[in-house]
Amino acid sequence: MAKYTALTENAHETAKQAPQVGVLLTNLGTPDAPDAPSLRRYLAEFLSDPRIIEIPKVLWLIILHGIILRVRPKKSAALYASVWTDDGSPLLAIAQKQRQKIAAKLEGRAQVALGMRYGNPSIANALNELQQAGVRKIIVLPLYPQYAAATVGSTFDAIAKSLNSWRWVPEISFISGYSEDERYIDALAASLGDHQAEHGAPQKWVFSYHGTPKFCLEKGDPYYCFCIKSTRQAAFRAGLNPDDCITTFQSRFGKAEWLKPYTDKTLEALPKEGIKNIAIVSPAFSADCLETLEELEVENREIFKHAGGESYRYIAALNDRDDHIDALVSIIEKRL
Ligand SMILES: C=CC1=C(C)c2cc3[nH]c(cc4nc(cc5[nH]c(cc1n2)c(C)c5CCC(=O)O)C(CCC(=O)O)=C4C)c(C)c3C=C
Ligand SMILES: [Fe+2]
Numbered sequence: 001m002a003k004y005t006a007l008t009e010n011a012h013e014t015a016k017q018a019p020q021v022g023v024l025l026t027n028l029g030t031p032d033a034p035d036a037p038s039l040r041r042y043l044a045e046f047l048s049d050p051r052i053i054e055i056p057k058v059l060w061l062i063i064l065h066g067i068i069l070r071v072r073p074k075k076s077a078a079l080y081a082s083v084w085t086d087d088g089s090p091l092l093a094i095a096q097k098q099r100q101k102i103a104a105k106l107e108g109r110a111q112v113a114l115g116m117r118y119g120n121p122s123i124a125n126a127l128n129e130l131q132q133a134g135v136r137k138i139i140v141l142p143l144y145p146q147y148a149a150a151t152v153g154s155t156f157d158a159i160a161k162s163l164n165s166w167r168w169v170p171e172i173s174f175i176s177g178y179s180e181d182e183r184y185i186d187a188l189a190a191s192l193g194d195h196q197a198e199h200g201a202p203q204k205w206v207f208s209y210h211g212t213p214k215f216c217l218e219k220g221d222p223y224y225c226f227c228i229k230s231t232r233q234a235a236f237r238a239g240l241n242p243d244d245c246i247t248t249f250q251s252r253f254g255k256a257e258w259l260k261p262y263t264d265k266t267l268e269a270l271p272k273e274g275i276k277n278i279a280i281v282s283p284a285f286s287a288d289c290l291e292t293l294e295e296l297e298v299e300n301r302e303i304f305k306h307a308g309g310e311s312y313r314y315i316a317a318l319n320d321r322d323d324h325i326d327a328l329v330s331i332i333e334k335r336l
């Protein structure tokens, strides 16, 4: 009996002394290096997630291992190599800066960890880090403003899977998207305003979001609606004419129909309609990554210019801008 009492007291003492709250920031993840073996490992994990590929598992595993993982790693590795920096993958390097700045603002109030849904540093490791620190409550902030099952939903699955092995499950506050948060919209609008102050107004503002297959919307995923709303709210807040703003969807994968209008097809068509000067922003990405630095900065710029476009300006993701960090901190503080 005395032994049991000591054990109970120990457990309660640890919980009392430790920082009580942990914050887990997550993002999609990235390969460890821009080479084919790393891409094969990363894509195998990513594309085996049933939230990402929603076709019967056995059929998909045959296609994934028989075709995709034989061809795509080499092609994707070359694209990643073109955006890789001295600090590694842009997505990870920016996420680390975001973590550092958010941790500094929450110092003494919460311990902040970073975990990637696929690849490293993993969500399981980040949760272990928080467990070691003895936190009793974890606020999870997946860094995707617009909720999608493929991103935020999948992050929830990974957290639940990791916590499966915890004996003392902490209190969890899970943030399921934050695109309607006023300070997020303010930061997005401010980035458009800064761009306009430096370069002048374009003929059209293209808001290009990462796509999802169209059936996700048909099955009830609200992502499309949040994207449309983000464009409307940011444009309003930045004082843009809504008729000058277009919402499009990029980064198609596979043969199925994805959310439309497609970014590349739109950019190809605009110059023929006399729109030769555009600014393009991608609000679904909280950090610049392959899909912005290569697909938007390089591929889509070429498509637009080749179709007769003259001025194509990409507006950086909110990354570690002060107003973005402040918005994320205030979203976390509401749950502290
Ligand atoms: C911002 C939200 C994202 C949604 C929604 C999303 C859905 C989604 N993505 C794929 C397939 C791929 N996406 C890839 C890269 C990638 N995707 C996002 C974000 C969302 N994806 C990010 C931030 C990144 C970049 C990661 C980086 O390291 O920079 C890739 C890998 C790149 C490649 O090989 O081309 C694939 C594949 C699907 C199928 C999907 C919806 C179901
Ligand atoms: Fe993606």
Ligand SMILES: [Fe+2]
Residues within 6 Å of the ligand: 251, 252, 290, 291, 295
């Ligand atoms: Fe892409």
